[in-house]
Amino acid sequence: MDVRQINDEYSVSPQIAIEDLEQLQALGFKSIACHRPDNEDPGQPSFAEITARAKAFGIETVHIPISGPPTADAVRAMVDALDELPKPMLGYCRSGNRSTIIYQQTMHLR
Numbered sequence: 001m002d003v004r005q006i007n008d009e010y011s012v013s014p015q016i017a018i019e020d021l022e023q024l025q026a027l028g029f030k031s032i033a034c035h036r037p038d039n040e041d042p043g044q045p046s047f048a049e050i051t052a053r054a055k056a057f058g059i060e061t062v063h064i065p066i067s068g069p070p071t072a073d074a075v076r077a078m079v080d081a082l083d084e085l086p087k088p089m090l091g092y093c094r095s096g097n098r099s100t101i102i103y104q105q106t107m108h109l110r
Helices: 018-026 047-056 072-084 097-109
Strands: 010-013 031-034 060-063 089-092
Touching: 010 097, 018 047, 031 047, 031 072, 047 060, 072 097, 089 097
Parallel strands: 010 089, 031 060, 031 089
Antiparallel strands: none
């Protein structure tokens, strides 16, 4: 896992595996934001699979799939997630780039 901390409330990573959730809990993450559409790549775990395992570790999840630049609706959904879900939060996508960009776009709205 390649977790990159943005600040105390938010970090990003490339795609996580089901097996990573125990370690994410140990690292102190309280919530996860998935920015990948399901079936973006063959073999990627679905959001439902990640959510089911995350719940077992007490980690809350939100799915805000992004294909290309984040839409205004996606940015608003991310602002809501940041306001409502416990932190620290991990955002993930294929590389971590979309998760970083959407977070940066929330900064002027919070």
